[in-house]
Amino acid sequence: MSVLRPLDRLPGLNTATILLVGTEDALLQQLADSMLKEDCTSELKVHLARSLPLPCSVNRPRIDLIVFVVNLHSKHSLQSVEESLCHLDAAFFLGKVAFLATGAGRDSHCSIHRNTVVKLAHTYRSPLLFCDLEIEDFRAAMAQRLVRLLQICAGHVPGVSALNLLSLLRGSENPSLEDL
Amino acid sequence: MDSYDAPELTPRQDASSRLKDFFIGATPLQKRLESVRKQTSFIPTPPRRKIPQGSQLQEDVDPQKFAVLLHKQWTLYSLTPLYKFSYTDFKEYSKLLTAFIAAEKKKGLAVEVGDDFNIKVIFSTLMGVKGTERDPEAFLVQILSKSQLPSEHKEGKVLWTGWFCCVFGDSLLETVSEDFTCLPLFLANGAETNTAIIGTWFQKTFDCYFRPLAISSFNLSWMAAMWTACKMDHYMATTEFLWSVPCSPHSLDISYAIHPEDAKALWDNVHKTPGEVTQEEVDLFMDCLYSHFHRHFKIHLSATRLVRVSTSVASAHTDGKIKVSLKKSSYFFLFLHSF
Numbered sequence: 001m002s003v004l005r006p007l008d009r010l011p012g013l014n015t016a017t018i019l020l021v022g023t024e025d026a027l028l029q030q031l032a033d034s035m036l037k038e039d040c041t042s043e044l045k046v047h048l049a050r051s052l053p054l055p056c057s058v059n060r061p062r063i064d065l066i067v068f069v070v071n072l073h074s075k076h077s078l079q080s081v082e083e084s085l086c087h088l089d090a091a092f093f094l095g096k097v098a099f100l101a102t103g104a105g106r107d108s109h110c111s112i113h114r115n116t117v118v119k120l121a122h123t124y125r126s127p128l129l130f131c132d133l134e135i136e137d138f139r140a141a142m143a144q145r146l147v148r149l150l151q152i153c154a155g156h157v158p159g160v161s162a163l164n165l166l167s168l169l170r171g172s173e174n175p176s177l178e179d180l
Numbered sequence: 181m182d183s184y185d186a187p188e189l190t191p192r193q194d195a196s197s198r199l200k201d202f203f204i205g206a207t208p209l210q211k212r213l214e215s216v217r218k219q220t221s222f223i224p225t226p227p228r229r230k231i232p233q234g235s236q237l238q239e240d241v242d243p244q245k246f247a248v249l250l251h252k253q254w255t256l257y258s259l260t261p262l263y264k265f266s267y268t269d270f271k272e273y274s275k276l277l278t279a280f281i282a283a284e285k286k287k288g289l290a291v292e293v294g295d296d297f298n299i300k301v302i303f304s305t306l307m308g309v310k311g312t313e314r315d316p317e318a319f320l321v322q323i324l325s326k327s328q329l330p331s332e333h334k335e336g337k338v339l340w341t342g343w344f345c346c347v348f349g350d351s352l353l354e355t356v357s358e359d360f361t362c363l364p365l366f367l368a369n370g371a372e373t374n375t376a377i378i379g380t381w382f383q384k385t386f387d388c389y390f391r392p393l394a395i396s397s398f399n400l401s402w403m404a405a406m407w408t409a410c411k412m413d414h415y416m417a418t419t420e421f422l423w424s425v426p427c428s429p430h431s432l433d434i435s436y437a438i439h440p441e442d443a444k445a446l447w448d449n450v451h452k453t454p455g456e457v458t459q460e461e462v463d464l465f466m467d468c469l470y471s472h473f474h475r476h477f478k479i480h481l482s483a484t485r486l487v488r489v490s491t492s493v494a495s496a497h498t499d500g501k502i503k504v505s506l507k508k509s510s511y512f513f514l515f516l517h518s519f
Contacts, residue, residue, distance in 0.1 A: 023483070073397075075466075076483035108394035108498055109485055111401065113459065 002053050005089040006096055009062040016154035017045040017061045018146065021052060021084055022069030023077040027102060027133045031069075034143035042156045044147065052084035064154040065096055065162075067146065069133075070117055072103040072110045078117070085124065095162030096153050097126045100142070102133040127169045245306055248320065248341065249504060254367035255375070256393040256500040259344065261352075261360035262386040267317060270303035273385075277301045280381045281323070281374075299339065300324045309345050314353055316361050318345035323374060340370030342378060366390065367502075393500045397486040400496060405462040407493040408440075408447045415440035415492045416505065421469070422488035423481055434484065436473060440492055 018035070020028045025048075032046040045061060054060070068084070071077040081099075088097070099121045103110065121128035131142040153162040278301045302322045309318040320343040325336040344363040346352075356362045368375045379390045395403075408419065418437045425432040450464045451457070470481045488497045496502045 073485060074483045075463075075470075076480045079482065108396050111397035111482075111486060113398055116459075 002056050003087055003089050004052065004054065004063065004066075004092065006063070006092050011064075011154070012043075012061050014042050014156070015045060015061060016040075016042045016065075016150045016156060017047060017063050018150045019047045019049060019063045019066045020069060021049050021066060021081065022071070023050055023074070023080050024069060024071050024102070024133075025050070027071070028069060031133055031139060031143060031146075034139050035147055037140075038143055038147045040147055040151065042151055042154065044150070051080050052087035063096075065098065065146075065150045066092065067098050067100050069100045069102060070112075070120075072101055072112045072114070072117070073106070075111050078112055078120075082120070093124055093126060095164075095166035097124065098146075098149065099124075099126055099128045100133075101128065101130050104130055105132045105135075125166075125170075127166070245304070245320070246309075248322075249306075249309075249343070251503070251505060252341070252369045253501055253503045254369050256395075256502065257366040257368065257379075257390045258393045259364055259366045259390055260388045261356050261362045261364075262382070262388050264359055265361040265386050267305060267319070270305075270319075273303050274301045276385070277303075277321075277378070277381055281377055284377045284380075298326050300326050300336065306343060306345070309343075310347055312348060315346045315348070316363055318343060318363070321378065323370070323378075340368070340374040340378075342366065342368040342370070342375070365393075395496055395498050395500060395502075397498065400486050400489050400498060401466050402457075402462055403494075403496055404489040404491070405447065405465050406457060407489070407491040408443045408465070409451065409457065410493050410506075412440075412444075412492060417490065417492045419443045419492070420488075420490040421486065422490075423484040424487045425484045433487075434479070434481065436469070436481075438469075443491075 020032060022028050028048050032048060035046055036044060038044075047060065047063070066088070068081045069077070070081050099117065101114075101117045104114065118128060129142065129145070132138050133142070149165070151157050152160050152165050155161065278299065281299060281301065300323070302320075302324060304320050304322075306318040306320050310316070320341065322338055322342075323340040325339055344366050346363045346365065352362050352364060368378075382388060383390065404419075404421065417440070419440045420438075421436045423434040423436070425434060446468055447465055450461050450468070452461065467482075473479065473481050486498075489495060493506045494502060494504045
């Protein structure tokens, strides 16, 4: 079983790579397109995958950020994400993993409770982002945010590292979470 | 938020946000802030519901009145609290509502000779249809057709029925001030036009707002689990689920029927804690059904959307339509509590 490690390859020059993992192909494709439209000083590479582990045969660059996309309308996407999380090296969870939950706007279509995803993100100590990827404006805003996050995780922003950002994001949440 | 309908709020959240404008005193505002603080607990806990032991309220329920509520398809609406509603003014309300309905129906038509309205509206309380002692009493509104011949004295045919209730609304009742009656659930059976007219009258008279209540797939799976958990002597109908697969050009519907005894046996294997139903048990129950279906048909039902659940106890559709088939009133509270 191949496990994805964060530092097993050398970084490319001025390149930042993001891996989007999720079962909703159309949404991932749209998000990838939105991200590539963004103005960015670094060269962006977006990889899409339905689940981990990734096939070994492909020659891929070092992955700087992994975003797991969970669709709140489909329990299948949550189960697929939970299974994929086993194939990641623990070092990835030091700021290089984020969860993105989509579909919260249409409550009548939701089959997963919001707290389930919040608990998942809390268990893996990673930030959780909510965005309705079907709405273009929200998707564009989230793409902007992800590009910025990616630049930090790739080390292209001086003075901020992935781990630094993670502790900043956690500090803004309710301190009672730390007790759990 | 332009491309689809505004997100449906549960009655709890809807009432809280609308009550914001009504408070002027410090004490109700403090009470409301306190309840909001309690609701948004940051600790993520999966939902867990108690199976209510409604035995203490069972005796109050009038079986004849209760029979009105069974075997009918109800459309659900969520309702904001009613301002200055009184249980003693029912005769007054009946008269006003009858006049209002007759006026609405006559709008646009030529003036008819004849002073007698051919419909009659009756308001009555439904004793015992509530969860705890604090809940306000439920009440029923019926439109009956009056027979034209004065010699016949029997009651006319029921044209439309609607009832308002509040079950286990403790968190809502804390935020409501004295003049308001909190009955967040409204169920209607009958013609849409009548529902609209009655709704307009209530909105004008009591300054409230109706909104259609949609049941999410998440809540439908909870209902399926809780209704399957009911112990029955004999089952009248199979347990049926309906899923909607979103695909173009027309969506596909998958229907899955299980023998009710098998469903109950599955639930008994899954259910561990007596008197309480947890999120894990509901998830496990549904996952068993999904994996069984996947083994035979290689289709992931978990990627589709649960649209309808039908058991011997009751059935519910995601559009907000429910039907209760059970005579035993204790299970009735079970289904109302599911909201």
